[in-house]
Every structure is written in structure tokens, then in C-alpha cells.
Amino acid sequence: MSSPHTSPARPAEREPGHDTARARGLVVVSGVASDAHTWNLVFLQLLIEELGYEVVNLGPCVPDEMLVEECRLLEPDLVVISSVNGHGHQDGLRLIGRLRACESLVATPVAIGGKLAISDDNAERIARELAAAGYDAVFPDGAAGVAEFRNFVGVLPRPSLTAGSRSGA
Amino acid sequence: MNLAGREGSPAVLGEFPVDFGRFVREAAGSGGLVVQPRMGFGTPTEMRAGLAATKRAPARTVGTVTLDSFTRVGELEAVEHALRHGIGLNGYPIVTYPDEVTRSVLQGIRGADFPVQVRHGSATPMDIFASLVRLRLNATEGGPVSYCLPYGRTPLADSVRNWEHCSRRYARLRDLGVEPHVETFGGCMLGQLCPPSQLIAISLLEALFFHHHGVRSLSLSYAQQTSHEQDREAVLALRRLCAEFLPTDNWHIVVYAYMGVFPVTEHGAYGLLGDAARLAVETGAARLIVKTVAESRRIPTVADNVAALSHADTVARGVRPLPEAGDPAAAGDSRTYEEARSLVEAVLNLGDDIGRALLDAFRTGCLDIPYCVHPDNAQRSRSFIDADGRLEWADTGRMPLGHRVRSRRARTVTAAGLLTDLSYVRTRYDRERAAHAVPADAERIAVTPEREPRRHGAPNSPDRAGTA
Numbered sequence: 191m192s193s194p195h196t197s198p199a200r201p202a203e204r205e206p207g208h209d210t211a212r213a214r215g216l217v218v219v220s221g222v223a224s225d226a227h228t229w230n231l232v233f234l235q236l237l238i239e240e241l242g243y244e245v246v247n248l249g250p251c252v253p254d255e256m257l258v259e260e261c262r263l264l265e266p267d268l269v270v271i272s273s274v275n276g277h278g279h280q281d282g283l284r285l286i287g288r289l290r291a292c293e294s295l296v297a298t299p300v301a302i303g304g305k306l307a308i309s310d311d312n313a314e315r316i317a318r319e320l321a322a323a324g325y326d327a328v329f330p331d332g333a334a335g336v337a338e339f340r341n342f343v344g345v346l347p348r349p350s351l352t353a354g355s356r357s358g359a
Numbered sequence: 360m361n362l363a364g365r366e367g368s369p370a371v372l373g374e375f376p377v378d379f380g381r382f383v384r385e386a387a388g389s390g391g392l393v394v395q396p397r398m399g400f401g402t403p404t405e406m407r408a409g410l411a412a413t414k415r416a417p418a419r420t421v422g423t424v425t426l427d428s429f430t431r432v433g434e435l436e437a438v439e440h441a442l443r444h445g446i447g448l449n450g451y452p453i454v455t456y457p458d459e460v461t462r463s464v465l466q467g468i469r470g471a472d473f474p475v476q477v478r479h480g481s482a483t484p485m486d487i488f489a490s491l492v493r494l495r496l497n498a499t500e501g502g503p504v505s506y507c508l509p510y511g512r513t514p515l516a517d518s519v520r521n522w523e524h525c526s527r528r529y530a531r532l533r534d535l536g537v538e539p540h541v542e543t544f545g546g547c548m549l550g551q552l553c554p555p556s557q558l559i560a561i562s563l564l565e566a567l568f569f570h571h572h573g574v575r576s577l578s579l580s581y582a583q584q585t586s587h588e589q590d591r592e593a594v595l596a597l598r599r600l601c602a603e604f605l606p607t608d609n610w611h612i613v614v615y616a617y618m619g620v621f622p623v624t625e626h627g628a629y630g631l632l633g634d635a636a637r638l639a640v641e642t643g644a645a646r647l648i649v650k651t652v653a654e655s656r657r658i659p660t661v662a663d664n665v666a667a668l669s670h671a672d673t674v675a676r677g678v679r680p681l682p683e684a685g686d687p688a689a690a691g692d693s694r695t696y697e698e699a700r701s702l703v704e705a706v707l708n709l710g711d712d713i714g715r716a717l718l719d720a721f722r723t724g725c726l727d728i729p730y731c732v733h734p735d736n737a738q739r740s741r742s743f744i745d746a747d748g749r750l751e752w753a754d755t756g757r758m759p760l761g762h763r764v765r766s767r768r769a770r771t772v773t774a775a776g777l778l779t780d781l782s783y784v785r786t787r788y789d790r791e792r793a794a795h796a797v798p799a800d801a802e803r804i805a806v807t808p809e810r811e812p813r814r815h816g817a818p819n820s821p822d823r824a825g826t827a
């Protein structure tokens with residue numbers, strides 16, 4: 191790929207319409223309110239772009255209200271939340287409640303992944319809680335995570351295909 | 360020193376803590392590296408246990424209280440929620456706990472032989488500094504740039520203003536007879552893939568910033584990167600620049616064990632930590648921040664930290680300083696030194712007010728951190744790891760380095776390619792199975808509180824916790 195998108199965009203920088211005709215859809219990538227880590231976000235942006243989507247990367251430490259507002263405006267085909275600082279469980283639970291409380295985001299696919307707590311002890315329970323609270327998929331840290339995520343993205347509905355996309359990717 | 364008197368008046372000890380900078384320089388001057396964890400726990404009990412174990416560890420240690428990330432971004436409601444529901448925090452919430460609680464955490468542990476530093480990562484640290492001042496916690500870490508660009512979305516201009524305000528306020532501790540110490544975090548930008556010349560330039564500029572705003576006891580950080588050779592060059596260059604630019608002698612260098620993606624194996628983690636200890640001693644740094652075997656996965660336990668401190672200490676004892684460490688200028692102008700000096704001079708030429716100069720530098724791309732997505736970073740620079748493992752510029756953007764570095768044609772960055780570069784150090788150390796890579800003294804790795812600590816300055820303090 192050689193589009194400018196192969197270098198990570200500024201958070202919240204978007205080029206309206208850029209490549210959307212050829213993209214499979216729009217994905218919002220975001221950190222959570224307390225999480226400063228960005229390499230995870232840059233990595234996910236590149237990965238998802240390589241899967242053929244346009245990505246808006248909101249960057250780290252995104253307050254809940256800002257994420258909800260951006261998603262309402264952008265109407266993304268998928269929202270990808272990443273957190274690695276160990277607070278992702280708490281930040282993520284609060285956040286999904288706010289997203290789902292918004293009428294236009296009730297059915298938007300939302301995934302979360304990373305290192306979601308400060309120890310591995312309750313990883314399974316935490317994943318179940320997050321799923322029960324409204325996430326469509328949870329990807330705890332681990333070798334399998336990214337491969338499973340590709341599969342998950344692969345089976346998403348593709349709105350822009352039906353709109354006549356000629357994706358040459 | 361008569362400890363009975365101290366035990367009798369612990370409050371007084373807390374009121375007049377030692378100068379962290381002086382303590383470290385004296386300890387290191389007597390021939391040993393000071394080692395320190397990056398430790399922080401959510402409950403007072405764990406935090407106290409962690410500090411006590413650090414103090415007892417068989418090494419020359421200073422203590423750390425690392426704050427949780429809700430406190431860093433001012434989300435105090437989230438702290439309350441976590442404490443109420445028993446959800447684990449990734450650090451100690453100093454602003455939320457009443458001061459009495461924090462005093463009881465430090466009581467009898469912090470002392471003339473064991474100073475404690477608070478580390479956070481906040482670009483809006485007013486509440487944090489208020490707590491530090493009230494608690495006479497006179498050593499911390501930070502920087503207007505390094506606690507902003509890698510740590511969220513606070514505009515750089517706000518961060519500069521906040522840090523000016525907080526530095527001045529902290530400096531006024533001297534009116535109360537307490538010497539405040541600040542360490543720059545500029546030597547660690549983003550943890551990885553920021554070329555050494557820019558790390559040391561930012562570290563030095565932040566030290567000048569703190570000095571400008573009244574802080575007189577300073578340390579400057581440098582984080583281990585991808586090449587041992589290049590890292591030696593960098594620390595020596597930083598020491599030389601300090602001697603040339605800093606208007607005080609009260610400074611020392613602190614080396615951080617690798618701050619990027621860490622090895623997952625035990626031998627890999629200890630191998631990397633050992634090389635960081637080696638780097639620190641070889642180059643005349645006074646202090647080392649360690650990382651543990653848990654780094655790649657989760658918050659380390661107290662035992663993980665003690666093992667890391669002990670390993671670093673053991674390695675350090677077997678290393679001698681390089682001949683150049685006695686006089687970093689004598690080594691001549693390395694490329695790292697020249698690049699860093701160009702950056703520092705370019706920023707200082709932007710004006711006398713160093714905060715403003717830093718803002719202008721980022722606005723114009725005179726400083727530009729590779730892969731930093733903060734809106735106030737120009738995002739034109741790129742770095743790469745060359746065939747020798749050195750971390751180099753792929754694209755210098757608008758930085759004044761054009762005459763020194765030939766930008767290579769930027770390669771297209773892919774997710775896999777980025778991950779390969781980010782994992783370069785992890786992969787190398789996980790693969791290496793050199794003899795030195797196992798814990799230097801496996802027996803000392805076990806937590807052995809009963810063992811007499813080898814400690815500088817106060818060889819036989821009864822606990823140093825005052826309870827023995």
C-alpha cells in the first residue's frame with residue numbers, strides 16, 4: 191500500500207472522503223480515558239488499514255463523551271477499543287454503557303482488547319463481564335488475539351461493498 | 360548516626376527529608392550504583408510492604424511510589440470507584456488517600472538513608488504537586504514535554520504552563536528548609552524508537568527548564584535503546600552536555616532499563632536488565648531504574664522488584680567504568696553528541712524563556728518525536744534500526760539535523776514491520792542464551808529479608824524501618 195494512510199494519522203485528523211470509495215468501511219480506533227499508551231493504537235490502525243478499511247485513530251486518553259460524540263458523527267462500521275495500562279476493564283465497562291445508551295450506536299459492532307487488568311488472574315471473568323456489558327468481541331492480550339481479530343473483522347458486514355466499492359486491495 | 364533519636368521523632372524526619380540528588384551522588388561516588396524500582400501499588404499496605412522490601416533488598420536502593428493512571432489524568436471518581444469495588448489500580452492514588460494514610464505508608468521507612476521518589480506521568484499535575492508539598496515528598500520526576508507528548512492529549516502549551524507553575528511551587532520547598540529534586544523523563548520519550556540524540560537533547564532541555572524555574576537538585580534520564588555501543592556514546596554525550604550547559608553541579612544521570620517492548624523469557628529479561636546495569640556503571644551514571652521479569656505481562660510483584668534490584672546490583676558490582684567516563688569530553692565529538700548539541704542549540708536560540716522555546720520548537724518541527732501521535736508533534740520524523748542494531752533517523756523532518764544525517768528514503772510502514780522494530784530488543788534477548796543472561800546470583804534473587812543488607816551510608820540501621 192502506498193496511500194498516505196500507511197503512515198499513522200494524527201488522532202482525530204480525518205480527511206473526509208479520502209479513500210472511502212475504495213475502503214470496505216470506516217473503523218474508529220481509540221484508547222480509553224485513563225490510558226496513555228499509543229503504540230498499540232498505531233499498530234491497530236495500520237493493521238486495520240491493511241485489511242482494507244479507512245481508520246480514524248482518536249489517540250490515547252479519550253474521554254468517554256468525546257468517543258461517543260465522534261462515533262455519533264462518523265457512524266463507523268466498527269469501533270475498536272484498546273487498553274494496556276491495566277485499567278481497561280473499568281474504563282471499558284463504563285464506556286460501553288455510554289456508547290450503547292446512544293440510540294444510533296446500539297447495534298454498532300464494538301471490540302475491545304489489550305491488557306485489560308493488572309494481573310492475569312481474572313482474565314476470563316473480565317472478558318465475560320465486558321461481553322455481557324455490550325462488547326461484540328473481547329481480545330485479551332496473547333498470541334492468538336491478533337489472528338482472531340483478523341477473523342472477526344473478516345466476517346463483518348461490508349456496507350461499502352454493497353454501495354458499489356471496487357476495492358482493488 | 361543515632362537512630363534512637365530518629366525513631367523518637369519520626370514526624371520531624373518526614374518534615375526534613377534528605378536531598379535525593381545529594382544522597383544519590385554521595386552513594387554513587389563511594390563506588391556503587393544506586394538501583395531503584397518503578398513500583399506502585401493501589402493499597403497502602405502493599406505500597407508500604409513494597410517500600411520496606413526495596414529498602415531491605417540486598418542492594419543500594421532508593422524508594423519509589425508510582426502513581427496510578429486515573430490519578431495521572433485527574434479521574435478521581437474512577438479511583439474512588441476502584442477502591443470501593445476492590446478493583447486493582449496500576450499505582451498508588453496519592454491524591455485520593457488522606458495525607459495521614461500516606462504518612463503512615465512512609466513512616467519509619469523513608470529516612471536519611473532511604474529517600475523516596477514519586478513518579479507519575481501527568482501533564483496536569485497540580486493536585487499531585489499539592490500532595491507532594493504537603494507530604495514533604497521532595498523528589499519526583501517529569502517534564503513539560505516528556506510528561507505530555509507520550510501521555511495523552513493535553514495541549515503542550517497547557518503542559519508547559521502547568522509544569523512552570525508546579526516547578527516554582529515545588530522550588531519553594533526550600534523556604535521550608537527542604538531541597539526539592541526533579542528528574543527529567545525526557546530521556547525516555549515514548550519508551551522506544553526515539554533516537555538517542557533527541558532523547559538526550561530533550562532530557563537536557565527539561566533540566567534547564569526546571570533550573571530556570573528554581574529547582575536546584577536535578578537528575579537527567581536516559582533509557583537504554585537498541586545498541587549498547589550507541590547507548591554508551593549517548594550517556595557520555597549527555598554527561599558532557601550537562602557539564603557544558605547546566606548552571607549547577609547538583610545533577611546526576613539516571614539510566615533506565617529498556618522502556619519498550621520487553622523480553623518475555625526470564626533469561627531475556629535478566630539479560631537486558633544486566634546490560635542496562637553495565638551501561639550505567641561503564642558510563643558513570645549514578646542510578647539505575649530497573650525492570651522486572653513481569654514487565655512484558657503485568658504489574659510486577661514486590662518479589663519481582665526485589666529480584667530485579669538484586670540482579671542489577673550484582674551485575675553492577677562486576678563492572679568497571681570506561682576510561683572515558685572520567686572525562687566524557689576527552690572522548691571527542693561522537694555523532695550522538697553533535698546531533699544532540701545541534702538540537703539543544705537550535706531550541707535555545709528560539710528564545711530565553713525555555714518553555715516558550717520548547718513550544719516553538721515543536722510547532723516548527725525543530726523537535727519532532729517519531730511515531731508520536733500527539734497533535735502538537737509535527738509527525739514528520741521517522742526512525743529505524745540499522746543493520747548494526749543502532750537506532751537511527753529514517754527521516755529527520757524539519758529538525759536541524761540535515762547537515763549531519765542523511766535521511767534515508769522512508770520505507771512504507773506496515774503493521775508487521777512496525778511490530779518487528781518494536782520487538783527487536785525483545786526478540787534478540789529472548790533468543791540469546793548467553794551465560795551472563797541468567798540471574799547473576801540466583802541465590803540472592805530469592806527475597807531474603809533476614810540477610811544483612813549491604814548498604815551505603817547507614818550500614819546497620821535497624822530496619823531502617825525503625826521497628827527492629
Ligand code: B12
Binds near residue numbers: 276306399426
Ligand atoms: C512503552 C510502554 C510505555 C510507554 C508508552 C508510550 C506510548 N505513548 O505508547 C510509557 C513509558 C509512557 C508507559 C507508561 C505507562 N505504562 Co507502560 N508500557 C510500555 C511497554 C514497555 C511496551 C508497550 C508497547 O509499546 N507495546 C507495543 C504494542 C504494539 O503492543 P501492546 O501495547 O502490547 O499491544 C499488543 C496486544 O496487547 C494487542 N492489543 C492491544 N490492544 C488491542 C486491542 C484489540 C482489539 C486487539 C485485537 C489487540 C490488542 O496488540 C498488540 C500487538 O500484539 C509495556 C510492557 C511491555 N509490553 O513490554 C508497558 C505496560 C503496558 N505499561 C504499564 C503501565 C502500568 C504503565 C503506567 C501506568 C506506568 C506504570 N505504573 O508503570 C504508564 C501509563 C500511564 C497511563 N496514563 O496510561 C503496564 C501495564 C500493566 C498491566 N496491564 O498489568 C505494562 C504492561 C508494564 C508493566 N508490566 O508494568 N508505558
